[in-house]
Amino acid sequence: MTELRGSEVRKRIGWRLWQQLPLLVALVVLWMLLWGTVSWISVLSGVVVAIAVTRVFYLPPVELSGRLNPFWLLVFLCRFFFDVVVASFQVAGQAFRPRGVRSNAVIAVDLVTVSDFITTLTAITISLIPGSLVLEVDRDRSILYLHAIGVESVEEAERVRSKVLSVERAIVRAIGSADDVERTRA
Amino acid sequence: MIVESVLHWMAGGLFTAAAALALVRVVRGPSILDRMIASDVLLTTLILVVGAEMVVNGHTRTVPLMLVLSGVAIFATVAVARYVSKQDRGDGSTDSARSPGEEP
Amino acid sequence: MTLDDWLDLAAALLLVLGGFLSLAAGVGLLRFPDALSRLHAATKPQVLGLIFILAAIALEARSWSTLLVLAPVLVFQMLTAPISAHMVGRAGYRTGNFREDLLVTDELDEAIERASKETGP
Structure with missing residues (x-):
């Protein structure tokens, strides 16, 4: 690994978050489907649960191609x-x-x-x-x-x-x- | 509706026969994996029957039950599959999981 | 017959189709020659049978909210069925739980042999 400057590190972290985003959104949607309701409470609790789940059961980030037809x-x-x-x-x-x-x-x-x-x-x-x-x-x-x-x-x-x-x-x-x-x- | 209730009874009969056949395979084995696969089919049939019951009686209250059952199914399957592979590596022989000559 | 009657009839037909797939799985379990073949029998009501039954429930309930509740059941099953099939299949192959005389080709065995020759003396 080569040394990285501060801005590049920040870019890296941003990219990592961007890669995790589809998974997080999918988890929140699944959570809302499980409850069968779309409300502020289900969205907020869904976000909390999704973040907790991705922290506890850490998976290597999926490398998406970034292309979708x-x-x-x-x-x-x-x-x-x-x-x-x-x-x-x-x-x-x-x-x-x-x-x-x-x-x-x-x-x-x-x-x-x-x-x-x-x-x-x-x-x-x-x-x-x-x-x-x-x-x-x-x-x-x-x-x-x-x-x-x-x-x-x-x-x-x-x-x-x-x-x-x-x-x-x-x-x-x-x-x-x-x-x-x-x-x-x- | 007579046609409908006939169809419902037919479906019930098919599911019952499927469960009975799966049960036969669970009893006969011969290996742990055969029993595991058969009980998986039994559980899948149960999930489908829970769904079919909702159609026949016209409600949607037991959908979460289907979800829970399919969760149970995968945990059971994965646990047994891991156990079988581990057992094989442990004693170095493959005889424990296989009994040749029983099937035609 | 009204539209409701037709939808009820379609739902009942879907139930019979689901039952048929389940029965085929049961027959496959009994008639297929080895554990790995029986595993194929197991995967068929898991996917298409479930789709039929869920479609029947949706036709019977006729509301969008039911569809939203039913979706996770199918998604969950479609995500987990390949995992359990792979785990059982791999365990079955590694423990020799299949009849080699019935295989037309075994390219995994060939690959393993090739690999062990390369790493060997």
Whole structure:
């Protein structure tokens, strides 16, 4: 670490607060939803609880990319919901069909992004879609190791891999950094 | 409405059957994780039944109960999962959590 | 039939759909061959089943304030379900709680072997 002058330190602290802000706002909104009322008391107590929670259960600040495209976010959310519905009934079908499930696969997916945030979001999305779940994450190389159900051939495993990569591309388009957008396009 | 009450009974039957099947898996195991996953399904079914009861009887008083139950579900799952991984590292063998040959 | 009747009917249909997903999870628990496959069965009523039931409650109550109360239930579930699935999945993989003969490929095992060769002699 190099030495910092006073103004730079202040800038650092301001930046840190700015990074924490989305989390704080989300916590306050959640608090108000839990109470089911929007009033001065719920807002104030929410702010107090949010600050207390982020102090006590300290998490490393999330590095957001600072870019958000509402249109692609909407596209991503719609596609996510569609995927969840289709995959749910697919797995239900696998449970009921006479053949059952014959084989599975553990697949490594090398993500294009290097951002922790995008990796986490991709992992969460993949886990929420039935039929695939994340076993391990290689954070340094941003590789997800998935367990996918009902995969019967190497080609199908390949299809799951490209599916995950397309989910990643959708997330990057919505909230990834400009850098990542370039990389996923290539 | 006859159609509606028929549908309500159908849903009730489906939930009951789901809970019974989950209970079978809890009893049969074979490993701790199987039991854990099955009791998770049992608890999820319970959450859905609490929600379904609100629809049938037309009130919204037990929504917080759904929230509390899903909180209980994750704490239980995480606790057991950690316990299982720790146990494995402790004695160095994998036999405690696995009993091969029981399933077809 | 009035609009209210149709909404009630839709709510009842959603309940049946939620029940169907739950039953599919129960059947999956019994029929799937190993613990990791059964875990997939568990995640399906957790997300879509809950969405169906919450939608049914919203259709029955028909007020915006109910929607605000229902939202955290879904958000909470969507935030916690991946965590518990990952924890159980990782524990299952590490304790060998799956049938290797059923895997088409195991790229995690390959990666572990490659890593241990590199750090080895």
